[in-house]
Amino acid sequence: MGPDQLPKAYEPVEIEKRWYEYWQENKLFHADDHKVGREYSIVIPPPNVTGSLHMGHALNNTLQDILIRYHRMNGFNTLWMPGMDHAGIATQNVVERQLAEESLGRGDLGREKFIERVWTWKKHSGGIIINQLKRLGCSCDWDRERFTMDEGLSRAVREVFVRLYEDGLIYKGDYIVNWCPRCHTALSDLEVEHEDASGSLWHIRYPVEDSDEVLVVATTRPETMLGDTAVAVNPTDTRYAHLVGKNAVLPLVGRKLKIVGDNVVAVDFGTGALKVTPSHDMTDFEIGARHNLEHVTIMDSNGRITAAGIHFQGMDRYECRKAIVKELEEKGFLVKVEPYTVGLGKCYRCKDVVEPLISKQWFVKVAPLAEQALRAVEDGRTTIIPEHWTKTYYDWMTNIRDWCVSRQIWWGHRIPAWTCRDCGEIIVARETPTLCPQCSGSRLEQETDVLDTWFSSALWPFSTMGWPDKTPLLDAFYPTSVLVTGFDILFFWVARMMMMGLKFMDDVPFKDVYIHALVRDEAGKKMSKSLGNVIDPLQVMDKFGTDAFRFTLAALAAQGRDIRLSESRIEGYRNFMNKIWNSTRFALPYIAAHPDVVMDRDALSLPDRWILSRLNATVRDVRHSIENYLFNDAAQSLYHFTWHEFCDWYIEEAKLPLSQENTPAAANTAAVLRHVLDALMRLLHPFIPFITEEVASKVDSQHATIINGPFPTVDESLMDTKAENLMDTLMEIITSIRTIRAEMNIAPGKALPAVIMASGTDASLVRSNARVVAALAKLSELTVNAPADESPKMAAAAVVGDMRVFVPLQGIIDPDVEIARLQKELGKIQKDYTAVNKKLTNPDFMSKADPEAIKKQQDREAELSAKSTGLVQALEKMQSLKSA
RNA sequence: GGGCGGGUAGCUCAGCGGGAGAGCGUCGGCCUUACAAGCCGAGGGUCACAGGUUCAAAUCCUGUUCCGCCUACCA
Numbered sequence: 001m002g003p004d005q006l007p008k009a010y011e012p013v014e015i016e017k018r019w020y021e022y023w024q025e026n027k028l029f030h031a032d033d034h035k036v037g038r039e040y041s042i043v044i045p046p047p048n049v050t051g052s053l054h055m056g057h058a059l060n061n062t063l064q065d066i067l068i069r070y071h072r073m074n075g076f077n078t079l080w081m082p083g084m085d086h087a088g089i090a091t092q093n094v095v096e097r098q099l100a101e102e103s104l105g106r107g108d109l110g111r112e113k114f115i116e117r118v119w120t121w122k123k124h125s126g127g128i129i130i131n132q133l134k135r136l137g138c139s140c141d142w143d144r145e146r147f148t149m150d151e152g153l154s155r156a157v158r159e160v161f162v163r164l165y166e167d168g169l170i171y172k173g174d175y176i177v178n179w180c181p182r183c184h185t186a187l188s189d190l191e192v193e194h195e196d197a198s199g200s201l202w203h204i205r206y207p208v209e210d211s212d213e214v215l216v217v218a219t220t221r222p223e224t225m226l227g228d229t230a231v232a233v234n235p236t237d238t239r240y241a242h243l244v245g246k247n248a249v250l251p252l253v254g255r256k257l258k259i260v261g262d263n264v265v266a267v268d269f270g271t272g273a274l275k276v277t278p279s280h281d282m283t284d285f286e287i288g289a290r291h292n293l294e295h296v297t298i299m300d301s302n303g304r305i306t307a308a309g310i311h312f313q314g315m316d317r318y319e320c321r322k323a324i325v326k327e328l329e330e331k332g333f334l335v336k337v338e339p340y341t342v343g344l345g346k347c348y349r350c351k352d353v354v355e356p357l358i359s360k361q362w363f364v365k366v367a368p369l370a371e372q373a374l375r376a377v378e379d380g381r382t383t384i385i386p387e388h389w390t391k392t393y394y395d396w397m398t399n400i401r402d403w404c405v406s407r408q409i410w411w412g413h414r415i416p417a418w419t420c421r422d423c424g425e426i427i428v429a430r431e432t433p434t435l436c437p438q439c440s441g442s443r444l445e446q447e448t449d450v451l452d453t454w455f456s457s458a459l460w461p462f463s464t465m466g467w468p469d470k471t472p473l474l475d476a477f478y479p480t481s482v483l484v485t486g487f488d489i490l491f492f493w494v495a496r497m498m499m500m501g502l503k504f505m506d507d508v509p510f511k512d513v514y515i516h517a518l519v520r521d522e523a524g525k526k527m528s529k530s531l532g533n534v535i536d537p538l539q540v541m542d543k544f545g546t547d548a549f550r551f552t553l554a555a556l557a558a559q560g561r562d563i564r565l566s567e568s569r570i571e572g573y574r575n576f577m578n579k580i581w582n583s584t585r586f587a588l589p590y591i592a593a594h595p596d597v598v599m600d601r602d603a604l605s606l607p608d609r610w611i612l613s614r615l616n617a618t619v620r621d622v623r624h625s626i627e628n629y630l631f632n633d634a635a636q637s638l639y640h641f642t643w644h645e646f647c648d649w650y651i652e653e654a655k656l657p658l659s660q661e662n663t664p665a666a667a668n669t670a671a672v673l674r675h676v677l678d679a680l681m682r683l684l685h686p687f688i689p690f691i692t693e694e695v696a697s698k699v700d701s702q703h704a705t706i707i708n709g710p711f712p713t714v715d716e717s718l719m720d721t722k723a724e725n726l727m728d729t730l731m732e733i734i735t736s737i738r739t740i741r742a743e744m745n746i747a748p749g750k751a752l753p754a755v756i757m758a759s760g761t762d763a764s765l766v767r768s769n770a771r772v773v774a775a776l777a778k779l780s781e782l783t784v785n786a787p788a789d790e791s792p793k794m795a796a797a798a799v800v801g802d803m804r805v806f807v808p809l810q811g812i813i814d815p816d817v818e819i820a821r822l823q824k825e826l827g828k829i830q831k832d833y834t835a836v837n838k839k840l841t842n843p844d845f846m847s848k849a850d851p852e853a854i855k856k857q858q859d860r861e862a863e864l865s866a867k868s869t870g871l872v873q874a875l876e877k878m879q880s881l882k883s884a
Numbered sequence: 885g886g887g888c889g890g891g892u893a894g895c896u897c898a899g900c901g902g903g904a905g906a907g908c909g910u911c912g913g914c915c916u917u918a919c920a921a922g923c924c925g926a927g928g929g930u931c932a933c934a935g936g937u938u939c940a941a942a943u944c945c946u947g948u949u950c951c952g953c954c955u956a957c958c959a
Binding site: 392584636842 | 956
């Protein structure tokens with residue numbers, strides 16, 4: 001298809017497919033393993049194998065691709081490391097659901113068969129999201145794709161576990177943890193989501209032993225009373241202080257409960273007396289530890305009441321709650337029930353309510369690691385952007401609790417620990433041991449738990465590059481340049497990568513952390529399947545094209561603010577793609593007609609110098625914006641330059657010289673067009689890679705691809721503020737005439753004469769660009785007169801700087817309409833003038849303000865004054881003409 | 885309870901010490917051969933509220949209020 005036969009509207013589907021294949025076939029995403037000088041690297045936040053592309057991924061990966069493409073074009077050896085996460089619980093749940101459809105549980109298959117089944121599923125459907133990322137245009141180095149459970153990464157996991165254990169940073173013990181009765185595993189504190197729900201506060205009477213006194217306790221979970229082993233009061237509480245040391249008697253059960261004094265008990269909450277259940281409550285566990293209290297476990301891993309729960313044994317936790325309350329009431333122990341909002345902890349994977357339960361778990365002692373991670377941000381080795389997240393990061397690192405890393409599921413990295421059945425020795429080792437080092441017994445049993453999925457994610461920046469081996473890749477690309485992620489995994493992932501990177505690589509994992517927004521729907525709601533408000537990125541790409549979608553995301557990605565995505569916005573940027581396409585359709589024939597013409601810098605017209613200057617300003621802005629993660633600013637600059645400067649003004653103006661075939665002006669204009677289009681496509685390429693490749697390859701067939709740059713640099717010799725100012729004046733003249741035309745209801749097709757009264761440089765500016773002004777304002781004739789000359793009679797007037805612009809409208813103009821128009825305009829000017837004048841006559845302003853600010857106001861005053869004078873004269877003239 | 889972000893044109897949002905901006909929508913006029921997914925023009929805001937700092941405040945400080953999020957052992 002020849003350049004002049006391009007389709008009228010941009011059609012993305014075929015073009016996107018073709019270019020992505022081209023990039024891949026030619027290995028254009030591939031990073032050099034070895035250091036070549038300037039390296040740039042990003043590790044992808046590995047999507048879950050269960051996942052399919054959602055808006056969060058789309059935003060996250062679009063931003064990364066912009067950074068990657070930008071740096072690649074700037075000549076960096078650029079690595080974007082892709083891969084996926086095995087996503088322990090999430091994936092196991094998916095496969096368990098599949099089994100459930102066959103009426104099977106994982107127990108029916110057994111561990112080995114179950115894991116086999118997960119792998120099968122992973123191989124079969126786990127790659128979907130990778131293809132979706134390709135659809136999005138992501139230029140990842142696919143040859144290096146990793147998976148958190150592949151062999152290399154599993155080796156890294158074992159190595160880290162063993163070394164942490166050897167350093168005393170991993171321990172195993174009985175502690176109270178968050179337990180999900182549905183997923184049947186412990187969860188870390190982070191994996192519990194807190195949610196308010198309406199519940200009740202039950203007040204229960206606990207008699208004091210050998211006394212008439214009674215302690216009333218308040219609880220939101222009455223069933224846990226079965227496991228009470230104490231009642232705690234604040235030792236400073238005068239109501240109860242005398243009871244400390246005595247015993248209370250647990251209703252229904254009859255167990256003796258120590259009454260202890262502990263200052264976590266809030267005097268002003270409930271009754272000021274707290275029932276203590278060390279086995280089933282986090283706070284109570286700690287009280288129990290302080291006072292050496294007995295543990296009575298009354299609930300099992302399924303959330304059912306154990307034998308310790310007397311006749312409630314076997315009941316589900318909520319069933320038991322009802323039964324207990326009923327019995328308490330019947331026996332007169334229930335004082336009252338208040339409606340109360342309770343904070344429920346829910347499993348972040350299955351949303352079931354978690355139970356605090358005591359069990360044997362593995363923990364990472366994080367305090368020493370966290371301290372390093374905190375310091376690295378404090379001293380600037382890693383910068384968090386936007387900066388305000390730094391405080392959140394510090395707070396978390398400071399108040400961090402040990403990390404429970406064992407999970408009672410099957411899908412994941414099995415903990416590399418063995419117990420000797422003969423002597424009980426625990427062996428933690430990189431390779432499977434055959435004999436017990438303690439007793440030489442061979443009956444070794446491996447730990448059945450697997451590691452928290454975030455344990456392997458924490459190693460991602462170096463495990464993907466071959467660690468624990470010393471590899472050229474690590475040498476070249478670690479620390480990575482930036483991590484791009486959402487704030488929802490700041491603690492889960494970012495903080496832990498910091499800790500592990502510093503511990504095992506002795507350096508931060510990334511120099512920058514860029515935290516982007518959350519994508520919400522039009523109403524500001526978080527997109528979720530259950531709300532039914534998700535916009536599917538794939539459908540969007542089908543409908544509007546990938547480039548339009550990517551540009552939308554970038555344009556909305558202002559720092560520190562969530563994104564509300566709406567289809568109309570994407571549609572707007574789809575139109576932008578079409579605009580780019582059509583400007584190319586316009587330019588190509590001219591470019592093709594002058595294939596060998598080089599832009600002659602000494603023969604540039606004013607509009608040429610203007611657009612080249614604006615182009616370079618845009619280059620400067622875009623570079624600055626991308627380098628500071630101001631994606632929306634970059635998008636805004638590009639949009640404005642492309643549409644409102646290049647298309648609206650430059651191309652329109654260029655039609656005049658281009659139409660003069662076989663002239664140097666036509667040739668040079670074509671050369672400028674080619675220069676600007678080529679640079680523009682390069683500037684836009686990181687944002688909209690497909691259309692820019694297509695256009696660039698048509699503009700200059702010499703370049704097979706622009707993916708490797710170069711990215712335009714600022715050419716100071718083309719910066720021309722003088723040309724910009726002159727062009728601004730011309731545009732103002734043209735606009736003023738167009739405004740008159742529109743406001744006077746003159747048919748756009750009707751050519752009009754105009755008279756401009758100007759002197760000096762103004763006059764020569766207008767004279768030398770008279771044809772441009774005439775063309776763009778659609779004038780039949782443009783006369784330039786001296787200011788002293790008689791101005792046209794019945795004419796609509798405008799003022800531009802010191803110039804008067806007249807459009808003679810004898811017989812068309814209604815003096816009253818023109819008077820009203822001028823008065824309105826004058827009103828606006830005078831309002832501004834008054835404000836400026838007030839400043840300039842204020843002695844405080846004149847003595848204290850910055851001289852530059854004063855100068856600016858003075859200039860402005862002069863400008864407004866000239867305009868005002870011109871308008872007043874025009875007005876007076878019109879009034880006298882009317883009365884005459 | 886603590887923390888963070890936000891309240892600017894009808895909508896979505898930029899701006900964050902010296903002339904209130906953009907996109908979309910609205911209104912009026914145009915099929916001007918690159919583009920009607922377009923072109924030309926217009927209208928529209930006491931920048932949440934109240935104080936303060938400053939010659940100057942949408943912009944800085946304090947308080948109030950409303951919204952959103954994160955975090956927390958008041959059961």
